[in-house]
Amino acid sequence: KVEQMFQILLDLDEKDADKKQKAAQNLIVLAREEAGAEKIFQSDGVRLLMQLLDTAKADLMLAALRTLVGLCSSHRSRTTAILAELGAPRLAAVLGVEHEQVSLAACNLLHVMFDSLKEGLQKDFRGKEDAVVLDSSKDLKLLIKHLLELLVLEGASAHGRDNALNLLIKVVPRKSPKETNNSLSLWVIDQGLKKILEVGSTVCGSLGSLPVTENSRMSTSVLLSKLYEDLKCDAERENFHHLCEDYVRSWFEGHELPGKLRAIQTVSCLLQGPSDAGNRVLELEGIMDSVLSLCASVCEAHQLVAVEALIHAADKAKRASFITANGVNLLKEIYKHSERDSIRIRALVGLCKLGSAGGTDFSMKQFAEGSTMKLAKQCRKWLCNEAIDAGTRRWAVEGLAYLTFDADVKEEFVEDKAAMQAMFHLAKSEDRSVLYAVASTLVNCTNSYDHEEPDPQMLELAKYAKQHIPEQHPKDKPEFVKRRVRKLLMAGVVSALACMVKSENPALTNSCRELISRVFLALVEEAEDRGGVVAQGGGKALIPLSLEGTEVGQTKAAQALAKITITSNPEMAFPGERIYEVVRPLVSLLHLQRTGLENFEGLMALTNLAGISERLRQKILKERAVPMIEGYMFEEHELIRLAATECMCNMAMSKEVQEMFLAEGSDRLKLMVLYSGEEDEKLRRAASGTLAMLTALHPPICKRIPQVTVHWLEILQALLLSPSAELQHRGAVVVMNMMAAAREVAEQLIASEMLEILSVLAKDKDKP
Numbered sequence: 001k002v003e004q005m006f007q008i009l010l011d012l013d014e015k016d017a018d019k020k021q022k023a024a025q026n027l028i029v030l031a032r033e034e035a036g037a038e039k040i041f042q043s044d045g046v047r048l049l050m051q052l053l054d055t056a057k058a059d060l061m062l063a064a065l066r067t068l069v070g071l072c073s074s075h076r077s078r079t080t081a082i083l084a085e086l087g088a089p090r091l092a093a094v095l096g097v098e099h100e101q102v103s104l105a106a107c108n109l110l111h112v113m114f115d116s117l118k119e120g121l122q123k124d125f126r127g128k129e130d131a132v133v134l135d136s137s138k139d140l141k142l143l144i145k146h147l148l149e150l151l152v153l154e155g156a157s158a159h160g161r162d163n164a165l166n167l168l169i170k171v172v173p174r175k176s177p178k179e180t181n182n183s184l185s186l187w188v189i190d191q192g193l194k195k196i197l198e199v200g201s202t203v204c205g206s207l208g209s210l211p212v213t214e215n216s217r218m219s220t221s222v223l224l225s226k227l228y229e230d231l232k233c234d235a236e237r238e239n240f241h242h243l244c245e246d247y248v249r250s251w252f253e254g255h256e257l258p259g260k261l262r263a264i265q266t267v268s269c270l271l272q273g274p275s276d277a278g279n280r281v282l283e284l285e286g287i288m289d290s291v292l293s294l295c296a297s298v299c300e301a302h303q304l305v306a307v308e309a310l311i312h313a314a315d316k317a318k319r320a321s322f323i324t325a326n327g328v329n330l331l332k333e334i335y336k337h338s339e340r341d342s343i344r345i346r347a348l349v350g351l352c353k354l355g356s357a358g359g360t361d362f363s364m365k366q367f368a369e370g371s372t373m374k375l376a377k378q379c380r381k382w383l384c385n386e387a388i389d390a391g392t393r394r395w396a397v398e399g400l401a402y403l404t405f406d407a408d409v410k411e412e413f414v415e416d417k418a419a420m421q422a423m424f425h426l427a428k429s430e431d432r433s434v435l436y437a438v439a440s441t442l443v444n445c446t447n448s449y450d451h452e453e454p455d456p457q458m459l460e461l462a463k464y465a466k467q468h469i470p471e472q473h474p475k476d477k478p479e480f481v482k483r484r485v486r487k488l489l490m491a492g493v494v495s496a497l498a499c500m501v502k503s504e505n506p507a508l509t510n511s512c513r514e515l516i517s518r519v520f521l522a523l524v525e526e527a528e529d530r531g532g533v534v535a536q537g538g539g540k541a542l543i544p545l546s547l548e549g550t551e552v553g554q555t556k557a558a559q560a561l562a563k564i565t566i567t568s569n570p571e572m573a574f575p576g577e578r579i580y581e582v583v584r585p586l587v588s589l590l591h592l593q594r595t596g597l598e599n600f601e602g603l604m605a606l607t608n609l610a611g612i613s614e615r616l617r618q619k620i621l622k623e624r625a626v627p628m629i630e631g632y633m634f635e636e637h638e639l640i641r642l643a644a645t646e647c648m649c650n651m652a653m654s655k656e657v658q659e660m661f662l663a664e665g666s667d668r669l670k671l672m673v674l675y676s677g678e679e680d681e682k683l684r685r686a687a688s689g690t691l692a693m694l695t696a697l698h699p700p701i702c703k704r705i706p707q708v709t710v711h712w713l714e715i716l717q718a719l720l721l722s723p724s725a726e727l728q729h730r731g732a733v734v735v736m737n738m739m740a741a742a743r744e745v746a747e748q749l750i751a752s753e754m755l756e757i758l759s760v761l762a763k764d765k766d767k768p
Helices: 002-010 017-032 034-042 045-054 058-072 076-086 088-095 100-122 127-132 137-151 158-171 183-200 216-229 234-252 256-272 275-282 287-294 300-313 317-326 328-337 341-355 371-384 390-403 407-415 417-427 432-446 456-464 478-491 493-502 510-523 527-535 538-547 551-567 583-588 596-610 614-622 626-632 638-651 655-662 668-675 681-697 700-708 712-720 725-741 743-751 754-763
Strands: none
Touching (some): 002 017, 017 034, 017 058, 034 058, 045 076, 045 088, 076 100, 076 137, 100 158, 158 183, 158 216, 183 256, 216 275, 216 432, 234 256, 234 275, 256 287, 275 287, 300 341, 328 341, 341 390, 371 417, 390 407, 390 417, 407 432, 432 493, 478 527, 583 596, 596 626, 614 655, 655 700, 668 700, 681 700, 681 725, 712 754, 725 754
């Protein structure tokens, strides 16, 4: 059957396109199953797939690449054999083809290969296996070497270059700081840092420059940043700085104007990525002066490069003050007199950055009153002007990201529906470098950044010492923020955020994810807005945000999930299998380093899930949440204690949890009995409900109740005599179960006043 499919695909006389497509589809499906993959591999499939790749026909190449993905996924020895037969140069060449789909499929195949080879590096092979397994680090380095060469290959397509950068971002740096081995990053820095900087320093449209897309520079910055973060000691960082400085010097000295432009472009790229390295390079002699002098250039391309570098340099406060002194007049001149919108808009962003150096502090204004508003108005105007290309409109969002620190600007922005729609439209577009600016603008508009309340005594001290005290803008008060959130929701912010999260792109960095999580948390603050957020895809988008990213970002996303789970029906909010994915983020809210509110919301959400099905309770048990829930039952804060007890009440429907209450030497049952006699009625209701359930589902518990505390009879009697019908009902169920369970327990109950209490209750006609 496999041979037949290859025959159809490789037959040049076969004109039936449908037949070929079917054969290709069958091969791909076959390769996804282990038995099928093995069959293709044994039937000389790799050589035939190689012939398909050599046909240079897009549909056949796609079929071959997708079949190879099936053969390589999590099978190391097959991957090694396929790599040996195909050869790394050929794979890199396919990655660099003009056809976008083919390049993407090749990128996917290489990613699968990297994963399979890396899996081998992490496993410990012992004895016989060790003899068979080859060392895969050589293969890994060979593939990476060809990817690095592809970056500077003139014949490679722009998409291929982007895909190579994305692959390097995914496979080179360590996944977590717990892994100790960062040798791959060090090797890439030594072998390929100059090649990576070649892409970063490319000036679009200049003679002989490499073909790049609008995302290439952003991807390069992310890769440089990841490599820099992966370094462990000062000596390694120093080496990185030296390599960057040497590269910039090599272009800056002796290459006339084009060289200076490339040097400045490299500085921009570094400032957007590992900014420490960027700042070091900026301090090299003559660089900053060149940037300022080129800002006044007549040539648009030169001016663009210089103004962008100036904007990126303005990020650091100490630099900003230097540029405020030297560059503001220059930027204002460019803004007022340049005839090109693309230059004016960048100059405007530079002014915005400098204008927002005081952050949200109302009293630290950089510019005269009202000019921030003028700048913002101009940004919104450009943002809505569809005649301008998307790359230039992206800069308008960058400007707003800075200006929206000012509450007046936020208020005007949310009133301007067209500007909001235009920004959301950009967020959904192909150009992914806009993500961070959009997320920053939304964080500012929803006030979801961290702000600590200053200690009143410290404030008095600061006033006395005549220190500067940050002031809050009157329009940043909660009622204004609520109104802004409503307006954003009505404008469709959720679908834009969901679209941003979906993008598998290096521009969606961890800090960008954190910003999106903050916005989501602000959007679900009010219970009545949560249904709308879920309906527009917010629930689905929050799950990946809560599972990867910065710790703060994951926690914010998990808290937003908890809020949704508390007030909506979880089965509606997270249909199908998705509901099981919510458990882990919610359990993460129970960790001790989380705040009391996060603990409380996590417990409430888990209570809702635990009441739905046994499979969900098993998932909660598997995530080791029960010991944490128990811990919170001893919490001093009564609301947290209550939420933990209610959660335990729902978890008690599981057999494993019932067994825990019978464990020797544990006080779990005693705690439940004593809580049933507490003053707080809600706590009594949760504890006595748990007892009613335990005694019904697990009769041996009935015998244990008299042994755990001497006050058991008083507590049960108090429940039956309570004015609350719910407590009486729970008490009556517990007593009934105990009477039915064992003769000696029943005798103890009858000997007390229990019989009289029960007979009085039985005659009470008001309570059924």
